[in-house]
Amino acid sequence: MIVVTGGAGFIGSNLVAGLAERGITDVAVADRFRDGDKWRNLAKRELKALVRPDDILPFLDQHAAEVDVVFHMGAISATTERDVDKIVANNVALTMELWRWCAWRGARFIYASSAATYGDGAAGFVDDASVEALAELRPLNPYGWSKHLFDRFVARAVLNGEPAPPQWAGLKFFNVYGPNERHKGDMMSVVAKLHPVLKAGEPARLFKSHRPDFADGGQSRDFIHVDDCVAVMLWLLDTPDVSGLFNVGTGKARSFKDLAGATFAALGLEPRVEYVDMPEHLRDKYQYFTQASTERLRAAGYTRPFTELEDGVRRYVRDFLEQPDPYR
Numbered sequence: 001m002i003v004v005t006g007g008a009g010f011i012g013s014n015l016v017a018g019l020a021e022r023g024i025t026d027v028a029v030a031d032r033f034r035d036g037d038k039w040r041n042l043a044k045r046e047l048k049a050l051v052r053p054d055d056i057l058p059f060l061d062q063h064a065a066e067v068d069v070v071f072h073m074g075a076i077s078a079t080t081e082r083d084v085d086k087i088v089a090n091n092v093a094l095t096m097e098l099w100r101w102c103a104w105r106g107a108r109f110i111y112a113s114s115a116a117t118y119g120d121g122a123a124g125f126v127d128d129a130s131v132e133a134l135a136e137l138r139p140l141n142p143y144g145w146s147k148h149l150f151d152r153f154v155a156r157a158v159l160n161g162e163p164a165p166p167q168w169a170g171l172k173f174f175n176v177y178g179p180n181e182r183h184k185g186d187m188m189s190v191v192a193k194l195h196p197v198l199k200a201g202e203p204a205r206l207f208k209s210h211r212p213d214f215a216d217g218g219q220s221r222d223f224i225h226v227d228d229c230v231a232v233m234l235w236l237l238d239t240p241d242v243s244g245l246f247n248v249g250t251g252k253a254r255s256f257k258d259l260a261g262a263t264f265a266a267l268g269l270e271p272r273v274e275y276v277d278m279p280e281h282l283r284d285k286y287q288y289f290t291q292a293s294t295e296r297l298r299a300a301g302y303t304r305p306f307t308e309l310e311d312g313v314r315r316y317v318r319d320f321l322e323q324p325d326p327y328r
Contacts, residue, residue: 001026001027001028001048001063001066001067001068002019002024002026002027002028002067002068002069002070002071002237003027003028003029003030003056003059003060003067003069003070003071004016004027004028004029004030004071004073005029005030005031005053005056005070005071005072005073005074005098006030006031006072006073006074006075006112007027007028007029007030007031007042007071007073007074008029008031008032008033008038008039008041008042009031009038009041009073009074009077009180009183010041010176010178010180010181010183010184010226011073011112011173011176011226011229011230012029012031012071012073012074013041013042013045013180013328014178014179014180014226014227014229014230014328015071015073015229015230015233015234016029016042016045016047017044017045017230017328018230018231018233018234019234020044020045020046022234025046025047025048026048026066027045027047027048028047028048028049028050028051028059028063029042029047029049029050029051030050030051030052030053030055030056030059030074031050031053031074032052032053036183037182037183038183040327041180041183041327041328043327044327044328053074053094056094056098057097057098057101060098060101060105064105067105067107068107068108069107069108069109069110069237070098070101070102070107070108070109070110071110071111071233072095072098072109072110072111072112073111073112074090074094075090075091075095075112075143075146075147076090076091076143076146077114077143077184077187081142081143082142084142087142087143087146088146091143091146091147091150092146092149092150092153095111095150096150096153098111099111099153099154099157099164099165099168100163102165102168103162103163103164103165104163106165106166107165107166108165108166108167108168108240109165109167109168109169110167110168110169110171110233110236110237111150111168111169111170111171112147112170112171112173113147113148113150113151113170113171113172113173113245114143114144114147114172114173115172115173115174115175115222115247115249115290115292116139116140116141116143116144116147116287117137117139117144117147117148117151117172118137118139118144118172118287118290119137119138119139119140119144119287120138120140120287120288121287121288121289121290122138123136123137123138124293125222125247125249125290125291125292125293126293126295126296127172127244127245127246127247127292127293127296127297128245129151129154129155129158129170129244129245130155131152131155131156131159134148134151134152134155135152140284140285140286140287141285150170151170151245154168154170154245155245166240167236167240167241167242167243168243169236169242169243169244169245169246170244170245170246171229171232171233171246171248172245172246172247172248172249172292173224173229173248173249174221174222174223174224174247174248174249174250174290174292175189175221175222175223175224175249175290176189176224176225176226176229177189177190177191177192177223177224177225177226177312177313177316178225178226178227178312178316178320178328179226179316179319179320179326179327179328180226180327180328181226182326189223190256190259190260190263191259191262191263191313191316191317191321192321194260194263195263195267195317195321198263198264198267198269199267203272203273203274204260204263204264204271204272204273204274205273205274205275205276206256206257206260206273206274206275206276207219207256207275207276207277207278208275208276208277208278209288210278210283211288214288214289216275217255217256217257217260217273217275218255218256218257219255219256219286219288219289220253220254220255220256220288220289220290220291221253221254221256221259221287221289221290222249222250222251222252222253222254222290222291222292223250223254223259223309223312224248224249224250224306224307224312225306225307225312225315225316227307227312228248228250228304228306228307229248231304232246232248232297232302235302235304239300239301242300242301244296244300245296246296246297246300247292247293247294247296247297248292248297249290249291249292249294249306250292250294250306250307250309251291251292251293251294251306252291252306252309253289253290253291254309257273258309259309259313260273262309262310262313262314263313263317265310265313265314266313266314266316266317266318267317267322294306
């Protein structure tokens with residue numbers, strides 16, 4: 001059995017879809033649905049079980065002989081969340097419990113870290129999993145800190161020779177876009193936010209730069225299509241001898257102006273961009289540039305090319321956002 005926590009979420013539901021496309025249906029999902037449309041992310045899938053996150057450890061105990069891999073995608077992922085106790089309980093304490101359970105039971109453990117661990121990028125974007133390298137990073141928000149804290153927990157456990165899962169991998173996802181992200185609200189990708197605005201004939205509104213070394217719209221991210229994230233996870237599933245902390249990005253930073261242009265092009269529209277002031281409360285926590293170093297992932301044996309921004313945005317808009325049923 002494969003267990004996917006956060007399996008109704010953005011990356012998690014795309015992973016479940018990727019498993020289904022391989023004919024793998026012995027999949028259990030742990031997630032909360034509440035009263036929104038998040039359930040639609042899984043509406044096309046056959047599942048072994050649906051589990052409340054609060055019940056995940058008893059569920060694992062009950063099915064210990066069956067569980068081969070835990071993909072831990074569940075987390076509070078909002079970079080604007082201010083309840084740090086809530087973040088720690090969900091993103092740190094539970095993740096540690098799952099790590100220990102997998103180590104005890106001999107199940108593989110693949111978890112979501114984040115590029116938010118790199119903070120403003122002053123220490124670079126190299127996925128060095130050593131205790132010393134991780135100590136140099138300074139995340140800018142509680143979400144990034146929670147992911148970083150667990151990365152450091154793993155690094156220390158491995159260094160000390162403590163019990164570990166037979167395969168483990170932490171994935172530092174960069175700026176992911178693609179289908180099944182509607183439930184994220186304000187945390188949706190810029191493509192998903194721009195689509196209805198541009199369809200209504202309005203201009204794209206992007207943040208002005210508040211740094212002299214970046215032009216308006218020149219703030220850049222490593223934008224990665226969710227299909228590429230799924231491809232990395234399926235490769236790890238197929239390659240149980242690979243463990244480590246890996247960036248999951250394209251290795252190529254692109255500007256928000258480029259992203260807006262790709263979205264206009266996907267809709268067959270001429271670009272119209274306006275720039276607005278960034279809210280004051282975001283300015284000291286804003287990443288102006290991210291770009292994944294992909295050398296470690298490539299050295300581990302991952303060879304598939306990453307999707308170019310224009311191709312990924314066009315596919316997302318054409319095959320999902322423009323369709324009556326936009327869910328994967």
